[in-house]
Amino acid sequence: MNIIVCLKQVPDTETQIKIAPDGKSIVEDDIKWIMNPYDEFGVEEALRIKEKFGGEVTVVGLGPKRVTEAIRTALAMGADKGILITDDALEGSDSLATAKALTAAIKDLDYDIIFTGQRGIDDDLGLVGASVAEFLGIPHIALGIKVEIADDQSSVKVHRPVEGQTLVIESPLPVLITAQKGLNEPRYASLPGIMKAKKKPLEEKSLADLGVDASEFGEAARKLKIIELTPPPERKAGKIIEGETPQEKAAELAKLLHEEAKVL
Amino acid sequence: MAQGVWAIAEQRDGELRKVTYEVVSEGRRIADALGQELTAVLLGSNIKDKATELGHYGADKVIVADDPRLDPYTTDAYTAVIAQLVEANEPAVLLMGASAQGKDLSARLSARLGVAMAQDCTAFQVEDGNFVAIRPIYAGKAYAKVAFDNSWPNMATARPNVMAVNEPDTSKTAEIIDANVDLSDDALKTKVVEVIKDESGRIELTEADKIVSGGRGMKGPENYKILEELADLIGAAVGASRAAVDAGWRPHTDQVGQTGKVVSPNLYIACGISGAIQHLAGMGTSKVIVAINKDPDAPIFQKADYGVVADLFDVVPALAEEVKKYL
Numbered sequence A: 001m002n003i004i005v006c007l008k009q010v011p012d013t014e015t016q017i018k019i020a021p022d023g024k025s026i027v028e029d030d031i032k033w034i035m036n037p038y039d040e041f042g043v044e045e046a047l048r049i050k051e052k053f054g055g056e057v058t059v060v061g062l063g064p065k066r067v068t069e070a071i072r073t074a075l076a077m078g079a080d081k082g083i084l085i086t087d088d089a090l091e092g093s094d095s096l097a098t099a100k101a102l103t104a105a106i107k108d109l110d111y112d113i114i115f116t117g118q119r120g121i122d123d124d125l126g127l128v129g130a131s132v133a134e135f136l137g138i139p140h141i142a143l144g145i146k147v148e149i150a151d152d153q154s155s156v157k158v159h160r161p162v163e164g165q166t167l168v169i170e171s172p173l174p175v176l177i178t179a180q181k182g183l184n185e186p187r188y189a190s191l192p193g194i195m196k197a198k199k200k201p202l203e204e205k206s207l208a209d210l211g212v213d214a215s216e217f218g219e220a221a222r223k224l225k226i227i228e229l230t231p232p233p234e235r236k237a238g239k240i241i242e243g244e245t246p247q248e249k250a251a252e253l254a255k256l257l258h259e260e261a262k263v264l
Numbered sequence B: 001m002a003q004g005v006w007a008i009a010e011q012r013d014g015e016l017r018k019v020t021y022e023v024v025s026e027g028r029r030i031a032d033a034l035g036q037e038l039t040a041v042l043l044g045s046n047i048k049d050k051a052t053e054l055g056h057y058g059a060d061k062v063i064v065a066d067d068p069r070l071d072p073y074t075t076d077a078y079t080a081v082i083a084q085l086v087e088a089n090e091p092a093v094l095l096m097g098a099s100a101q102g103k104d105l106s107a108r109l110s111a112r113l114g115v116a117m118a119q120d121c122t123a124f125q126v127e128d129g130n131f132v133a134i135r136p137i138y139a140g141k142a143y144a145k146v147a148f149d150n151s152w153p154n155m156a157t158a159r160p161n162v163m164a165v166n167e168p169d170t171s172k173t174a175e176i177i178d179a180n181v182d183l184s185d186d187a188l189k190t191k192v193v194e195v196i197k198d199e200s201g202r203i204e205l206t207e208a209d210k211i212v213s214g215g216r217g218m219k220g221p222e223n224y225k226i227l228e229e230l231a232d233l234i235g236a237a238v239g240a241s242r243a244a245v246d247a248g249w250r251p252h253t254d255q256v257g258q259t260g261k262v263v264s265p266n267l268y269i270a271c272g273i274s275g276a277i278q279h280l281a282g283m284g285t286s287k288v289i290v291a292i293n294k295d296p297d298a299p300i301f302q303k304a305d306y307g308v309v310a311d312l313f314d315v316v317p318a319l320a321e322e323v324k325k326y327l
């Protein structure tokens, strides 16, 4: 089983988002960058499949040079090799363009399963996985929490929770699966793992290396255009419920929810 | 020129989902603002009788694609059929709900059509005749206003529970159009082989009008009983913080937050939850937030409309008694 995992680097979840003076982007100065948490589930699942069936795990990231860190983390967890797609012309690309570039890098590789995260916790779009599958002409299954590979390694069953039920979906290979919480518990990189990762192959590719036309990428080629970023509507601390006893407080709360907030 | 607003209806087992009414109602408002027609699109098997109802919520036309291969939903079949319908009819705007199905279908469809797609929006507007969308990013730490390039349709999904539903008007009828479904079995690679129903009987988090949520302060899985009792009384879903999920007290599907579900109920009651930034990210768009926590300095109180500083093991059962007065 050869597996590919797409890795996105995103701001750490603790990050306070500051809007830049242009009103369209965020201030990136003090941001600590991490691997998108959903991609960790993808890396872990890929490693488990490799441990069971053999094969190779390749991780692919797209973005500025700093994305190397996320790739190194995956290599330290146990992935075999990394590809970084990096090019100044990619700056500001939207999901479709990102998916196109990832597809260009993946299409000539040997793969049975591709994992992406179910969504990036930065743009919260969740479009790149399905788009890569579409451009490669393979099926995708979104929001996997369990992946069962058939004994003959020709198909897969994926558990996908949707509102109020879980669907078990079968697909032939190759397939793209988007990972989410519940799939597994990602391992931490061990110290020997980190040492070994430094020697693992990490290839850098430009748009020219991928044989694609740079004019289809970057800010100017965006189909979804950001006009303006604003802080979220302010939520102010409200009332602290008064009362001598918990019973009194509960009575007052119920009354306010009914009479004032009108939600009961 | 592409014309018209499309609202993709979502059904399960022949019943329209709540988000469908939200999307059709919002679609009506957008269509009016653009001065165009609203078409609802309904896919499934033996679902024609549901088309009339979509007219009552404001659809001028309903396109019905009825085929056994369209039930249950699969990405392959729905993408193929809607892509054909779009190419034949050239709508300007295409909306659906940001449900599990809608997020999946919209992602694949937008790639097939090669058009821009705005996921999980909380508002739509028409500005100078152009459709624009507002969507939370960084899990609600910022809001982005986004516009579309000149390719069509402009695609967007609406966050469930946010957009207002029109009063149904039974005097309004839609023109019902049968779509010819041209599906090749080769295009259908994935198959639903089993459906495992959630037996709790409780409403799902993202669709819930009210949520009672418990964190590390619950101290153990057995104590969720008191939250469930309150939830059942007021018709709420039960959620959890990551601390509770990671402790194994609650299933992963119950986690609310940046790496869990994003919810926006009318009422969110956080019990024994401190209000970490990643938790707030998942429930910050709730209309009314109540916090029950014994630590007066817990950050959750900074965001709560109503705060109760007390031991939740005293307050929650008392609250369950008190709400009975208003049911």
Ligand SMILES: Cc1cc2nc3c(=O)[nH]c(=O)nc-3n(C[C@H](O)[C@H](O)[C@H](O)COP(=O)(O)OP(=O)(O)OC[C@H]3O[C@@H](n4cnc5c(N)ncnc54)[C@H](O)[C@@H]3O)c2cc1C
Pocket (backbone or CB within 6 Å): A013, A037, B214, B215, B216, B217, B218, B240, B241, B242, B243, B244, B255, B256, B257, B258, B259, B260, B261, B271, B272, B273, B274, B275, B276, B277, B278, B279, B282, B292, B293, B294, B295, B298, B310, B311, B312, B313
């Ligand atoms: C990458 C990443 C992603 C994350 N994603 C999420 C996410 O999606 N969702 C999420 O929730 N968290 C997430 N977190 C975790 C988050 O940072 C917090 O650790 C978590 O939300 C804390 O959960 P809690 O509030 O239940 O626990 P705590 O922070 O331990 O708070 C427990 C609260 O209970 C109160 N309490 C205790 N006993 C009682 C009592 N008897 N009566 C009343 N109050 C009581 C305490 O005063 C305290 O405020 C994420 C973290 C990371 C690093």
Ligand SMILES: Nc1ncnc2c1ncn2[C@@H]1O[C@H](COP(=O)(O)O)[C@@H](O)[C@H]1O
Pocket (backbone or CB within 6 Å): A005, A006, A007, A008, A009, A036, A038, A039, A060, A061, A062, A063, A095, A098, A102, A115, A116, A117, A118, A119, A120, A121, A123, A124, A125, A126, A127, A128, A129
């Ligand atoms: N720049 C990128 N490089 C590598 N993978 C990406 C990139 N952007 C998105 N992905 C993958 O697609 C998933 C969903 O991201 P998004 O569609 O941006 O929300 C991520 O979890 C990644 O697996």
